[in-house]
Amino acid sequence: MNYYRTHKCNELRKNNIGEKVTLSGWLYRKRDHGNLIFVDLRDFYGITQLVFNNNKEFFSIISNLKLESVITVQGIVKVRTADTINSEIATGEIELVVDYLHIESEVKFAENEEIAKEERSILASITGEQEYPENMRFKYRFLDLRREKIRNNVVLRSHIIAELRDLMIKQGFLEIQTPILTASSPEGARDYLVPSRLNPGKFYALPQAPQIFKQLLMISGFDKYFQIAPCFRDEDARADRSPGEFYQLDLEMSFVTQEDIFQIIEYTMYSIFTKFSNKCVDQFFPRITYKEAMLKYGSDKPDMRNPILISDMTDVFRNSEFNVFKKNIESGMVVRAIPAPNTAKEPRSFFDRKIEYAQKEFGTQGLGYIVFDIDGNAKGPIAKFLDNHQLNQIKEIANVKPGDSIFFTSAEENEAAIIAGKVRTLLGSELSLIDSNIFKFCWVVDFPYFVYDDKNKKIDFFHNPFSMPQAGLKDLEEKNPLDILAYQFDLVCNGVELSSGAIRNNKLDIMYKAFTIAGYSKEEVDIKFGALVRAFRFGVPPHGGIAPGIDRMVMLLTDEANIREIICFPMNQQGVDVLMGAPSTVDEHQLCELYLKVCE
Missing domain, CATH: 3.30.1360.30 (GAD-like domain)
Known part of the structure; x- marks a missing residue:
């Protein structure tokens, strides 16, 4: 038997009346009635009401104990009177009359009064509705996560990821983890660089996405790959974008067309959104060209509602x-x-x-x-x-x-x-x-392959540089680059872009030609994408993939406007982890080991 509890705080019912039980948890609420003190004890699973009588020697202890202290109690389960039943909690028909109390961990505020005031305020928010500034909440995220709303968001996220994994496996996908320390790649955003101690002056990059690795997996003969992939991009924060890192359902398939990918994702998204929301989910995923989207909706992320x-x-x-x-x-x-x-x-x-x-x-x-x-x-x-x-x-x-x-x-x-x-x-x-009670999806297709970069006065890739032009090499050789369309597509839900995907280029001559138009020499391509270039010489299947953003999916399903509300330990808008104090300075000897020097 578990030393700390015979039951969890959501389990006791009327059929447990008369039993002697042990519970452990946090002191959530306290109501002092003079000769009786009622305590709501909370653990991860729920709440049980405790009753402390003034004839117990520990009555004064519980009377003075601060909220959110952790305690273990033993006592007898009693039925509540009809007028005190709480129908809002699962254990609302019973209460535990306590005859033993042990304090596992007592809340103690900082000695500095200014800090203590801050701690009391954020502690009070656990049971109250008052919101506090983001930095203050993130500094005490371990307390913020005790709030029911935030905890439920994290739990839902976990369940969604588990369901996504199950849906992928059922559809014949194999879960494979790709490297976190890799090479820098021009995929559109800034890389996070990691200096190599064993290779002075050289750097790894954290992956913006597992793009090249998943293509290499297809070339290796793995037919259907997926992973819950962490991605790292040094971008400014937005309400729907977390600075630094995010997670996506990354997948790739061989011998597929655009429509084959659509079928997989439509089934997956419809399954997820119907399972984890009470809202209506439209089963129709219309295809809208990029040109039509910009004309009719004024956005390539149209809200179809x-x-x-x-x-x-x-x-x-x-x-x-x-x-x-x-x-x-x-x-x-x-x-x-x-x-x-x-x-x-x-x-x-x-x-x-x-x-x-x-x-x-x-x-x-x-x-x-x-x-x-x-x-x-x-x-x-x-x-x-x-x-x-x-x-x-x-x-x-x-x-x-x-x-x-x-x-x-x-x-x-x-x-x-x-x-x-x-x-x-x-x-x-x-x-x-x-209509706020419906989810409406759409596909935006036929994106331009190239775009003119006014800032750098050059042609650049509009979307993914590894995608296939719709007429292959013929388009690249004969058309105005700005008129070329690609097999690139976005999945949008209620005006939120959930994912970008593409049918990939699988021919080396197309790859060289496309990068030449974007200003890369053959030598640069060979250096930057050496692994892909080598692989393309040894039989490449037609393949394509997509990567729905998990963070944005959870945002939609929780009706949260800010992505940081569904991430367990988020950074603030400045890309700072105020809980752990990152980024931070490091010791001089650490810099020396990495052959680095901080420029003033």
């Missing part, structure tokens, strides 16, 4: 009398329209706020708009510059009805898409058009 669709109104305004847009179009700009359903009766301030939003967020002159009243008559600042034919075109193209209004923005194509997309999201939220 939002029914508003953006339209191209460039041709309508090309010959209009509205000179602002007309001149923009003549200089190569476009016009995008964003409908606002059932807003014709909104006050002027509704429209002014949207104009101010565009001005503040994007530095534009604002937004144009037209209001179509209940009779279909057009009103607003730019309506008078359009004839009936042009107004009817707008209504038809944007599917605008009487009682609706419509906003317009004009800019360079990419900027116009971004502005329209943000306004679409704002309207969808303000007008309560987005």
